[in-house]
Amino acid sequence: MDLDFTPQERAFRAEMRDWLAAHVPERLPSMDTRDGFEAHREWERLLADARLSVVSWPERFGGCGASLVEWLIFEEEYWAAGAPGRVSQNGIFLLAPTIFSYGTAEQKDRFLHRMARADDIWAQAWSEPEAGSDLASLRSRAERVAGGWRLYGQKTWSSRATYADWGFGLFRSDPDSTRHRGLTYFLFPLHEVTVRPIVQLDGEPGFAELFFDGVFVPDCQVLGAPGDGWRIAMATTSSERGLTLRSPGRFMATADRLVRLARSTATDPALADEIARAWMDAEAYRLHTFGVARRIASGEEIGPASSMGKVFWSELDVRLHALAVRLLGERGLLAEGAPDAEDGGRWLDGFLFSLAGPIYAGTNEIQRTIIAERILGLPR
Amino acid sequence: MDLDFTPQERAFRAEMRDWLAAHVPERLPSMDTRDGFEAHREWERLLADARLSVVSWPERFGGCGASLVEWLIFEEEYWAAGAPGRVSQNGIFLLAPTIFSYGTAEQKDRFLHRMARADDIWAQAWSEPEAGSDLASLRSRAERVAGGWRLYGQKTWSSRATYADWGFGLFRSDPDSTRHRGLTYFLFPLHEVTVRPIVQLDGEPGFAELFFDGVFVPDCQVLGAPGDGWRIAMATTSSERGLTLRSPGRFMATADRLVRLARSTATDPALADEIARAWMDAEAYRLHTFGVARRIASGEEIGPASSMGKVFWSELDVRLHALAVRLLGERGLLAEGAPDAEDGGRWLDGFLFSLAGPIYAGTNEIQRTIIAERILGLPR
Amino acid sequence: MNFAFTDDQLALASTVREVLTEHCPATAVRHAGQAAPRDERLPAWPQLAEIGFFGMLVPEAYDGLGLGLADAILAFEETGRAALPGPVVETAAVAPALLGDDALLARLAGGGLRVSVRLGDQVYAPDADLADLLVVERHGELHAVSAGSVRLTPQAGVDPVRRLFSVAFGSPEAVDGGKRELGRRLDATAAHPLRTATVAVAAQLVGLARHLLETSVEYAKSRKQFGAPIGSFQAVKHQLADVAIAIDFAAPLVYAAALAVDRASGTAAAGGVDRAVSAAKATAGEAATRAARVALQVHGAIGYTGELDLRLWLARVWSLASAYGDTGVHRSRLRAAILGTPHLTRWP
């Protein structure tokens, strides 16, 4: 057991740090505005030119074949440099792992490189109005027609869908099926779907509703076998919950910013205590992730253990941001545009965003039940 | 609305304070030892001589007819004076309200005055090995015989039973009944029952198991109607959970002792913050109780609202003692008899005792469910 | 000793509640967060004026009701429950304490004068653009100025309804010179008005928390997941029960603080009253913050959006929890008061 980076890993870190120092732009407008979305797409393209948009992917799809530890290093440096949020993250972290595992050679060639270059930006379409946490109760359906399928129904909480190019989600392809059976995984262009933006707490349309009234999807845009969607989607949501989406770098950067803020402010010792603790918890999450990365690298299945990480990071993220808001007093609740807002209102944005953490990708209540039943073995 | 005591209430407080200052003994040995039990009985008799063992009872049963507010004042003064724990409390607070409501005139005359004088000390016998929180699943049974009943079965967690004189509890008198129906409330002398002490965390037998193998109980020792035991016992457990047993005085005295301890010790500000908060919570519990007392005095039924108080005081009590233990560092875990123990080990005793609070008289999980279903109206 | 509200106190609150139910529904609150015209940003204000709401704490000699803060505390709680827009606390609770014996009091009591303040550690004046009169503490002195005579800079924040403004003085003449009525130094000190503001806001937080709990309970009864109402799951039940407990034990501290403020009114300093005020604000702020967190968790993603009005109540909780000292500030004051006072006495 050690915590020493290899010379190669150290060199990789130095290279990333230099590149980011030279290229990270000033703060971009919100990716949930049209201009901001395109600005974020440009940034993704700049990353892609340096093969840094998907460092862990093979070179032929636009990556640079980085190891898991190198990916974690990249993420640490990325967020420490104050680089923009990733507008491509739904595709890269939720869909791509499924394409790598279950896609045809043609699908890989058609979609992955364009995704890496942000030529296609993807939106997820998991939830439905009556199926939030309970994905198995999906009702949107797919009808078999010559050469493909027609999609009907409604999806909601589709993040990025207002401005994205493509969407992915599950539809009930066998009308007689119930629960987990008979669901198929579809890929569809969003311009053929009716998209209704949903305004969030921060006033921007970070989510949208999608309405399908018979949009045609050819067979080549079905991922995996028809009826097998649930199983391969579970691999995807496990990516969403597990290591891949929530690298420690983001929380470490937030914790460091919080500590800098506390040092520059007169901080009550009781509040300072909570801040120090949150910083330490970010450290715990990092160390925990190094352990998980090691297990993944040796071929272990992480499975339900990823639920532990989900609960921990989502509650840590709320705490980090809530502490900053408290620390700033009345100024903590100022938004972008307010002359007195600290750091352009990023703390408030981050606070509101963090509150969704314990809800999405399986609420923390569901995660705790998964831990109790599938890890501890308690009865249903 | 006001928080001003009347001249009469202020005079009552002054009188109590003077009497207690003159009479409260040095710390008595633990009431869960034989000597300690008898020493506590003597103290109860001293209280009774001054009509202070049951201030709110009518004079003919040994009390002085105090109002509810006066009783709260008595309790504040009692605990602030550092007076001993009440060895008679099971009888006074759990059984007596039921005798007052459902007992025959003969039962009142026979039991209440002797209870007030600690001539009889009572032990509760609610739980059974397979029925802890779920009282309705009791299995101990009563068989009808000429002139009375014979009791069979086993009870557990009977507090004070090791040295007490009498016991009270529910037995299934209708063999065909299930759950809440067919239970009868019996009063029985403990010397006819086999008592096995249970050693607690603190090493003393605060609880005991009771074994019944056909002990005869005459009809005059049945409380209420046969088969009606559950209903009248519920009135009793509501007393245990509600206002009567857990007056704020005890927590206020603990909070004051904690603050004095913190003032005499170098206290980290983060710990000081929690201590100040716990003191304030004791204040909140006191104010809340003044409100509840007012509602009871105007004839309102408190009902499930008493569950709120149970959760609050039991968790506050744990916090108050855990804070003192933390404040004392290594000395916090010393027991009575250790030369360095603070205040004769009372903080550790109190800490261990407090841990039972969230468990007994209906676990706090059950209380939260009661609040959700019966106060908020959430579905079962 | 009678720690229960009188029939008069209950009747006042109930009247306020009826007015707000009719004239300040959620749609009006939502609209107030978008609307530009003044009157659309002040729903129910004319009706509240009619029932004497703005004169509750004004002496009868000036056409007010001559009540104490404790008499009015449930009425303030109702304004929180309804998330009533506008400088409610500043006009109805703070201004009477600031203006003292003053000709403006009668106008205030009649609902003809809206007031915003920036006192003590306050950084921004809330709803200052809706106020006729602004009272600002500057170098330890209180100045009453007309809203037009100072420069107000909007500081956009989380709450689109309760807007914050920084205040800058345009020209020296605007202060202490100007018209007799609107630009002059006040004799009052900020201590009592700040206590009043803090307790009235604490009451609003209790009201907000009650609304959030009720709304969450209703949602949990109707929303189904995994084939059952989510309110039938123990995890949801226990979170909501904890909110109910937090509210039930915060409210008495707020009511007791109102009594303490009334008793101390006029006297300069009283350790007991400041302790009671800080206990009220710290605890009410925490209860409401918890109610907000649980409401969001129970509602799930939809609570987060403009689809529901929930977000307006959430934003108000955050906004008021930080107003007049947040939980942390008041808890550190409590720490000093409780651990730093050699002879700690309880009240009463």
Place this chain on the structure above:
Amino acid sequence: MNFAFTDDQLALASTVREVLTEHCPATAVRHAGQAAPRDERLPAWPQLAEIGFFGMLVPEAYDGLGLGLADAILAFEETGRAALPGPVVETAAVAPALLGDDALLARLAGGGLRVSVRLGDQVYAPDADLADLLVVERHGELHAVSAGSVRLTPQAGVDPVRRLFSVAFGSPEAVDGGKRELGRRLDATAAHPLRTATVAVAAQLVGLARHLLETSVEYAKSRKQFGAPIGSFQAVKHQLADVAIAIDFAAPLVYAAALAVDRASGTAAAGGVDRAVSAAKATAGEAATRAARVALQVHGAIGYTGELDLRLWLARVWSLASAYGDTGVHRSRLRAAILGTPHLTRWP
């Protein structure tokens, strides 16, 4: 970067676990809390000596295994899981760091020397009556004395097994004079030994917490109330899940602290290592304390009594959580280290 235990490290822990399963069952722990004779209070000690446990951290030149703390950390975790009686950490982890290059090391490695310590802010020497050698810090100097040459006063506490003693020096000659072997001043400073003790105890707390979680899960599966196993109720599930999460995120801090101590061994002061040590102890102490609270809540009244052995594990958690600085002490050190350091760097 390979933050996973090697096969050798895992094998050592597994051997220790097997020995403890066989020779230190719960009955032996219970008996150790009652027994007077020394050997009955030290179950599994001879067998642990045989497998070289007490020489893990002793250099090979002195017949030890020459391992680092990180190599042995899982073995210490196992001693926590079994609630192994006796001065385990003081003998196997602290003494090698204290005695340095010393003839006693070989005796220690062979299991022939039991050690207790009172260093730094420690008030009491644990299990001092079972020790041959006592190392006491006094006026900033470390003295090794035979247990017989000082006055030990038992300080009865919550844990009947891990007994605490105050230490008083009977006669001045006993110190610094006396026999060459047992009464002399040591060259070492307390910093490194204390770090080692703190991290080893943190590992024991993780082990205790794991045992409490397993025991509670088993009980929750079998105990029925309201017609179902209590482990099927969401409220119980979620409390146990939170314990699992707390342990899962405390353990890596403990392992990283062990690596940091090994890296810093020999050097005088290193901010990073002290921060890592405090993070480990604060977090492990809190995880174990939470495991104890939940265990008691899940077991109900019976967990509170001598009917089950649970109370021995509860008492050990409380005892070790307060040893070598409790969570509050270490958190205030962390606060100073994190907020007081101008250039905070992470390790590695």
